[in-house]
Amino acid sequence: MQEIKLLLVGNPNAGKSTLFNRLTGGHAKVGNWHGVTVGVLEKKIALKGGKVTVCDLPGIYAEDALSMEEKLAVSYIKKEENAPLVFVSECASLDRSLPLFTRLAKGRRAMLVLTKEKRFVRGGGLVDIKELTKRLNIPVISAEKYNKKALLKVVDEFLFSPQKVFKGCENVIDTSVFRPEKAGLSRADKLLTNGWFCFPFFFVLLLAAFFITFYPNLLGDFLKNGLESLFTEKLASYADKITSPVLRSFVKDGLLSSVGGVLGFLPQIALLYLFLILLEESGLMSRLAVLTDGAFSKVGLNGRAAFSLLMGFGCTAAAIATTRGLDDKRVQRRVVLCLPYISCSAKLPVYLALSTSFFKNPFVAVVLLYALGVGLSFIVALFLKEKKREPFLLELAPLQIPRPAFVIKSLLFQVKQFIIKVATVILAFFLFSWFLSSFDFSFRFCGAEGSMLATLCGAFKYLFAPIGMNDWRIAYAALSGLIAKENVAGSLYMFFGGALPYGAKSAFAFAVFMLATSPCVSAIAASAREVGKRRAVLYAAVQTGSALLLSYVTYFALSFGTACIFILPVLFAILILGKKTFENLRSKRKRKFKNVHR
Secondary structure, eight states, X not given: OEEEEEEXXXXXXXXXXXXXXXXXXXXXXXXXXXXXXXXXXXXXXXXXXXXXXXXXXXXXXXXXXXXXXXXXXXXXXXXXXXXXXXXXEEGGGHHHHHHHHHHHHXXXXXXXXXXXXXXXXXXXXXXXXXXXXXXXXXXXXXXXXXXXXXXXXXXXXXXXXXXXXXXXXXXXXXXXXXXXXXXXXXXXXXXXXXXXHHHHHHHHHHHHHHHHHHSTTSHXXXXXXXXXXXXXXXXXXXXXXXXXXXXXXXXXXXIIIHHHHHHTTHHHHHHHHHHHHHHHHHTHHHHHHHHHHHHHHTTTOOTTHHHHHHHTTTOHHHHHHHGGGSSOHHHHHHHHHHGGGSOOTTXXXXXXXXXXXXXXXXXXXXXXXXXXXXXXXXXXXXXXXXXXXXXXXXXXXXXXXXXXXXXXHHHHHHHHHHHHHIIIIIHHHHHHXXXXXXXXXXXXXXXXXXXXXXXXXXXXXXXXXXXXXXXXXXXXXXXXXXXXXXXXXXXXXXXXXTOOOSOHHHXXXXXXXXXXXXXXXXXXXXXXXXXXXXXXXXXXXXXXXXXXXXXXXXXXXXXXXXXXXXXXXXXXXXXXXXXXXXXXXXXXXXXXXXXXXX
């Protein structure tokens, strides 16, 4: 049976990943903003004519690509020089994307797929697909007019029926074939590209999202309390009836307390993801990127970094992967260094588990920690700022009302991923933790203080002694976060039952440590793919060490109040000295490089 590769190519945000998902039944990330696909996604499908490997490539504007993702796509297209090509283009940008299609498709079997035709026609545009098919002498279709079965049939015929290669074309577009939409910005676009309106509007949206998610007795808190009561009261009451002390401890402490504690935060995590999905799908994300470019330039970044930083609120590992869409490798490294300070959804259960110890209202605590994380990320970016800055170019995604079916599908996918993670990796970790904390080295059932885990983690407890937590259980919870941050909340629930026996100062200092420490293993692996293994490990080590020092400073400041004023000049001097040392090392390295290559 014949096997063939099919390349999906086109401008960013044209609908390639949506087409990929329809053809393959996959779950590639899609969104109404630039840089969603940052690597080549491949999936095999079986058609009547034979097996096909469908390849979803990052979006490109030109062959002389600027960004890293575009360079990857161009390189892949050149490497697979004999592979058939499906060029995906928005109807609205057909006149601009056709020259790129001509250059990429010349000498290949090619097909042109147009997307977003209905919206284009509603805006006063016109595209004659039949006439365009005749002039190009290749298959041209509108994706919106085909269901999955019909679409697979068209692709099957294109790939396995005799087809001529595309020989190129000139002067294909005229007013009889293509007429653009009516020019001019809509009222909504004019408002959302005005900084005086957009920034307050976005701030209000963000505050509303946090308010609904975290404020007491509102939706997020109501659903969280309902799930927690299910595990801690109803199911726990059944566990108390188990006669075997080992089995009772296994069910109550190993399963319900830890896993149930993490699952209790699912509604609030889902609401946070819902906000991000709506932000992406509506087109607000790209407008925010354009408007924040000026502010980001002050700290050595550009507006395109807004995509990655906002994605960081969902998942740090996924956000690090999106940095491949940046135009400059140096900017990418700075963003990768900033991202761990942006609080991901996995840190949310930790904040909520700790917040009751230092704030009665978890809404205030979470907002404070999220804001502190954003502030730290900007300080890091400012510390690493370079004078040279690449130009910022970005095409605005169209404003649209988020499609309910797409939003629900995306949200359910994120919820499913979280549940799968809790039911596999996190569950296995907690069962392992329960075993080590319930048996001694002679495998006798015992209390936590006499367990193997207490002995193994005894030396690490001194790391948190300066913040008033000279406790191996706290040290183990912190270490568990290197695997997945959800483990920290689960460990706290397993050992303390959600009631931390420490004061507000210690709890807040530990929350600051969790905020600033190195992200999970997945995020470190994503960093290694983007900036190299050595650099990723170095970043993780520096972030963990600095987070520990930052927690000490926080505890000291809260304990001694105004006395901490005297330590601020010292910290500021260290920061300035560190920046100058960093710049000197970099300039020496550059001079050495030039001398070697003379």
